[in-house]
Amino acid sequence: MANAQGPETTGTVAPPLPTPRKTGGIGAATPRVDGRAKVTGAARYGSDFFGGPDPAYAFLATSAIARGRITEIDDSDARALPGVIDILTHRNVGDRVKPGKTFSDKGYMGTSIAPLASDRVWHDGQIVAVVVADSYEAARDAARRLRVSYADETPSASFDSPGTETVSAESKSKEGEKAGQEKPKVGDAPRAFEAAPVKIDQHYETPTQHHNPIELFTTTCAWDGDQLTVWESSQNVYGYQNGLAEQLGLEPSQIRVVSPFIGGAFGSRGSLTQRTALIALASKRIGRPVVLEATRQQGFTIATYRAETRHRIRLGADQSGKLTALIHEGWEVTSRKDEYKVAGTDASTRLYACPNIDSDVSIVHADRNTPGFMRSPPEVPYLFALESAMDELAYAAKIDPVELRRINDTDREPIKGLPYTSRSLMKCFDTAGQAFGWSRRSAQPGSMRDGDWMIGWGCASTMYPTQVGPAAARVTLRPDGAVRVQTAAHDIGTGAYTVIAQTAADRLGVPLDKVHVELGDTALPPAPVAGGSNTTASVCNVVAKACDEIRRKLAAAVTVSGGPLDGADPGRITLINASVMDDQGRMASLKDAVAKTGHGAVEAYAENIPHGAPPTAMQNLYKGQSALAGGAKLKDRIQFAFGAQFVEVRINARTREIRAPRIVGAYAGGTIVNPLTAKSQLMGGQIWGVSSALHEATEIDRRFARYYNDDLAEYLIPVNADITEVQTIFVPEEDHQVNELGIKGLGELGNVGLNAAVANAVFHATGVRIRKLPIRIESVLDAPVPT
Amino acid sequence: MRPFIYTRADDVSAAVQAAAETSGSAPANAAPVQFIAGGTTILDLMKLDTMRPERLVDINGLQSALGSIQATDKGLRLGALVRMSQAAEDPQIQRDYPVIAQSLQLAASAQLRNMASLGGNVLQRTRCQYFRNTSWPACNKRDPGSGCAALDGVNRKHAVLGVGDKCIAEYPGDFAPALAALGAVVTITGPNGSRAIPFEQLHRGPDQPERETTLAPGELITGFDIPAGPYTRRSLYVKVRDRQSYEFGLATAAVALHLVDGKVEEARIGLGGVAYRPWRSHEAEAALQGKPLDENSAEAAAQAAFAEAAPRRDNAYKVELGRRTLVRALLEAGRMEI
Numbered sequence A: 001m002a003n004a005q006g007p008e009t010t011g012t013v014a015p016p017l018p019t020p021r022k023t024g025g026i027g028a029a030t031p032r033v034d035g036r037a038k039v040t041g042a043a044r045y046g047s048d049f050f051g052g053p054d055p056a057y058a059f060l061a062t063s064a065i066a067r068g069r070i071t072e073i074d075d076s077d078a079r080a081l082p083g084v085i086d087i088l089t090h091r092n093v094g095d096r097v098k099p100g101k102t103f104s105d106k107g108y109m110g111t112s113i114a115p116l117a118s119d120r121v122w123h124d125g126q127i128v129a130v131v132v133a134d135s136y137e138a139a140r141d142a143a144r145r146l147r148v149s150y151a152d153e154t155p156s157a158s159f160d161s162p163g164t165e166t167v168s169a170e171s172k173s174k175e176g177e178k179a180g181q182e183k184p185k186v187g188d189a190p191r192a193f194e195a196a197p198v199k200i201d202q203h204y205e206t207p208t209q210h211h212n213p214i215e216l217f218t219t220t221c222a223w224d225g226d227q228l229t230v231w232e233s234s235q236n237v238y239g240y241q242n243g244l245a246e247q248l249g250l251e252p253s254q255i256r257v258v259s260p261f262i263g264g265a266f267g268s269r270g271s272l273t274q275r276t277a278l279i280a281l282a283s284k285r286i287g288r289p290v291v292l293e294a295t296r297q298q299g300f301t302i303a304t305y306r307a308e309t310r311h312r313i314r315l316g317a318d319q320s321g322k323l324t325a326l327i328h329e330g331w332e333v334t335s336r337k338d339e340y341k342v343a344g345t346d347a348s349t350r351l352y353a354c355p356n357i358d359s360d361v362s363i364v365h366a367d368r369n370t371p372g373f374m375r376s377p378p379e380v381p382y383l384f385a386l387e388s389a390m391d392e393l394a395y396a397a398k399i400d401p402v403e404l405r406r407i408n409d410t411d412r413e414p415i416k417g418l419p420y421t422s423r424s425l426m427k428c429f430d431t432a433g434q435a436f437g438w439s440r441r442s443a444q445p446g447s448m449r450d451g452d453w454m455i456g457w458g459c460a461s462t463m464y465p466t467q468v469g470p471a472a473a474r475v476t477l478r479p480d481g482a483v484r485v486q487t488a489a490h491d492i493g494t495g496a497y498t499v500i501a502q503t504a505a506d507r508l509g510v511p512l513d514k515v516h517v518e519l520g521d522t523a524l525p526p527a528p529v530a531g532g533s534n535t536t537a538s539v540c541n542v543v544a545k546a547c548d549e550i551r552r553k554l555a556a557a558v559t560v561s562g563g564p565l566d567g568a569d570p571g572r573i574t575l576i577n578a579s580v581m582d583d584q585g586r587m588a589s590l591k592d593a594v595a596k597t598g599h600g601a602v603e604a605y606a607e608n609i610p611h612g613a614p615p616t617a618m619q620n621l622y623k624g625q626s627a628l629a630g631g632a633k634l635k636d637r638i639q640f641a642f643g644a645q646f647v648e649v650r651i652n653a654r655t656r657e658i659r660a661p662r663i664v665g666a667y668a669g670g671t672i673v674n675p676l677t678a679k680s681q682l683m684g685g686q687i688w689g690v691s692s693a694l695h696e697a698t699e700i701d702r703r704f705a706r707y708y709n710d711d712l713a714e715y716l717i718p719v720n721a722d723i724t725e726v727q728t729i730f731v732p733e734e735d736h737q738v739n740e741l742g743i744k745g746l747g748e749l750g751n752v753g754l755n756a757a758v759a760n761a762v763f764h765a766t767g768v769r770i771r772k773l774p775i776r777i778e779s780v781l782d783a784p785v786p787t
Numbered sequence B: 001m002r003p004f005i006y007t008r009a010d011d012v013s014a015a016v017q018a019a020a021e022t023s024g025s026a027p028a029n030a031a032p033v034q035f036i037a038g039g040t041t042i043l044d045l046m047k048l049d050t051m052r053p054e055r056l057v058d059i060n061g062l063q064s065a066l067g068s069i070q071a072t073d074k075g076l077r078l079g080a081l082v083r084m085s086q087a088a089e090d091p092q093i094q095r096d097y098p099v100i101a102q103s104l105q106l107a108a109s110a111q112l113r114n115m116a117s118l119g120g121n122v123l124q125r126t127r128c129q130y131f132r133n134t135s136w137p138a139c140n141k142r143d144p145g146s147g148c149a150a151l152d153g154v155n156r157k158h159a160v161l162g163v164g165d166k167c168i169a170e171y172p173g174d175f176a177p178a179l180a181a182l183g184a185v186v187t188i189t190g191p192n193g194s195r196a197i198p199f200e201q202l203h204r205g206p207d208q209p210e211r212e213t214t215l216a217p218g219e220l221i222t223g224f225d226i227p228a229g230p231y232t233r234r235s236l237y238v239k240v241r242d243r244q245s246y247e248f249g250l251a252t253a254a255v256a257l258h259l260v261d262g263k264v265e266e267a268r269i270g271l272g273g274v275a276y277r278p279w280r281s282h283e284a285e286a287a288l289q290g291k292p293l294d295e296n297s298a299e300a301a302a303q304a305a306f307a308e309a310a311p312r313r314d315n316a317y318k319v320e321l322g323r324r325t326l327v328r329a330l331l332e333a334g335r336m337e338i
Ligand SMILES: Cc1cc2nc3c(=O)[nH]c(=O)nc-3n(C[C@H](O)[C@H](O)[C@H](O)COP(=O)(O)OP(=O)(O)OC[C@H]3O[C@@H](n4cnc5c(N)ncnc54)[C@H](O)[C@@H]3O)c2cc1C
Pocket: A713, B029, B034, B035, B036, B037, B038, B039, B040, B041, B042, B043, B044, B080, B081, B084, B106, B107, B108, B109, B112, B115, B116, B117, B118, B119, B120, B121, B122, B123, B124, B172, B173, B174, B175, B219, B220, B221, B222, B246, B247, B248, B249
């Protein structure tokens, strides 16, 4: 490569790849515009920026206990190593870095546990020192030579550990109330449950899981006077900017956060972690840029994770399978200090028609790091419980599981009776069921077999709230048709660069390869956190708005008297084929049109406040607060995307390996801006669903409240050989109520419910109901071989 | 990782000389001078600070001496620097010693198999995380006398056979159980000359967990001799694991059978994933001797193999899983067309 500065450079040595950019607009299957940069290494990620010519390197030392106090840090050996520059501990950091407020407390942090604020240790793997040296190797070596002594106390690890504190999510959460936290309830569920002729009353469990994005948690900080630049992969650059300003006592305008590419996030980079401010402080102290690359193991404790949950579900139904009662109680583990919770009853009480519903969520404080968002945070555990229980109900009522969903389908959510803007759940079931071959399923558990393998087929619903956030974008059109789109949105591998480029190409009538998109930088207009599957909807809509503003400016210019389209109705001017066209088909070139405006280029800055967001949403967005509106939070309607998950499991009749070789899903998500990237999103979700059912679990040594399997050799995800066939089907759906472009968001729909579908398939294969994830060989080893 | 001195050896005696400069009574696996072949075990453990050698002697320069595969009618000779992939893909090994080829083919990933040597493979260390992650204070293998965190800790993958109260770490490798089953001999050159010992005597039991092998510091494994036998063609490796590929076995079985008229003339049985060291089950072999091979005799052999199993909380399933794995392997071997 002649130059590897950024995504826009192309090689002069290597011949350019045949350009895949034939297509353009919304709805076209378009390969990623940043694909080439990614596969050639031209795309630069957080730690690829070294911050300057002479960076120093940081290595973290983390606690070996989960609860107690640091009594001594002997750093003599560490300091004696050549190249060691500085060591930050609670003794020299203290209140120089403020803890900051957590996300649920209207702040930006994933945790309020400030690691170097005092001698207190709150959890396993807490940062106890930051060693800075001339080289990574010296920093690492020195960090390991620190001798940290503790006065340790017996920690509480999780559910059932002595010393945990259980509180109601509702009563304790004053922040929750502010955020509209509710406790969905209607009718008299306990009574209806008592009276129901068919009943299910069961407990379900999901384990601790970690995101493990392939890109490690890295941070690079450099100061220029009192201006700080932070290079760190982030799903929320404005949030990071504002959060760091709070922590460091700076103005947000003194901080720039840069994150053009993100090597996986899944929620782990949505909230600011405590490491970033420490690296900024280290850089300030030594007057050099500092690069931190935390290890894979440290990633388990310095960032967030999906907490273990427990559920009790009670379902009551009449003989026809119609639900008469649904009671969903959830328990979630969190840290001692923070009240993070996902409270997925918001969704699980709004999937089926039911006149009597009750719900309750409790949080259990333990000596753990604070959990956080992980792909479909509430729905993954809560729908595992609900959709497993629905399968149990199907067997209890002797009804096909798909038919049970049909019987309980509805076009109004059951709590407040609000209409869904659209709901294609049963269409998804029918489409996916047909592709899967569901009609060939024999209902009897253990009745399907292929040689040595027992076969099970299972299904479940998926749902995900359709949310839109406030967003801003700047679009510039030059006379040659070159377009520049600027917005601080984030491409977390989902294809945001591509769908945003498609939107601009579509609205401005230029070829896709004329559009240059800049993302992930607080120097650009703000966009919401890349979370809650909102980015495509929020950002494409505001980009479309800015493009429309450009069209209006051009229309006004070309339709003036003496202009190239003199006399045309400016309202009927369109942009097409890099030209301006009126409703008579008269064309003017962009060059002439732009010239006519009297400017060298036409630029528009647009802001968009979605339906249901407060009028202050834009001001707050500049402060890094993304008020996502939608889902079950609206007063006048309810908006969700739906889908159906089907899976085949094969279990060796003797040795009981469980494999899920075939997954079929159908999803309705409104406008599909790019079927190619949308499919990748959903497919990744489907595979993750299997992973979350059969593989992923962070084991905890309960005596010490410490994670055990903290690397990718021991924390398993599926490999290619595990999953041989994935079908991802779109069910067409039009819903222009959710937003102008009709986009529902797909990032998190694909993995919800699939864990239950797997468990349901395991039941179908063996007759054994597993209510605790992950499902492993030992879960089904004792199941009798069906005859 | 701590700074270390790196040297290359051009021939066996230079390698041994370089390594023999170490003194003291440290076990070979913890000696201050270590050989490096593929590096896929030792570099990982150095980065984790679990192994802290002061000097690495790179033996990849001995390729011509230790890098070949020879199959004769006396048996199979595998040099210590043969790569896992090289042996796994060798057509003659696949035909005449399928259990060897399969145990290697089902191990690790393609990239690792291309790097890793057979000598290094048999010396790979346990996956016990209490051992690998130095922040756990109690591990007799890493820090003799400190205790064993796994006994009452997370022990789903730990061993049930050949364990002691000082250590229950599983030997994780796949190739070694196959070597044990086939009665391989390991050839060794050290500062005091060369010797050959049964492979079964290479790894030690758990009485001193920190001392994993009978090698002295500076001793170099030069290769493996696998005697020919009427059972090697009817041999296979069954590996049961949580996912389909790229994972260590929870329970594995290396079996080789000599059947005459459906009766077991001779059985060779190695077990992996369930034992403290590469495991040969003489008990299971004896139980099969002279019996017709069927579900009942296979089950009886499996019962014999696990009669002495000592499970803990999370790994109790391994006793039953280990038995079923062995039964499956025996019956599948019985059905092989050879
Ligand atoms: C992610 C991962 C997954 C894996 N999965 C599997 C699996 O499924 N099954 C499996 O069996 N293995 C697996 N392995 C282990 C892998 O097979 C071993 O790491 C590899 O075989 C070691 O060989 P090497 O040449 O790289 O050894 P090295 O790392 O070079 O050496 C290992 C040790 O042996 C010593 N040594 C090397 N050669 C000699 C010699 N000739 N004489 C004396 N001492 C010597 C070294 O000093 C060192 O202490 C996996 C490894 C990894 C990292």
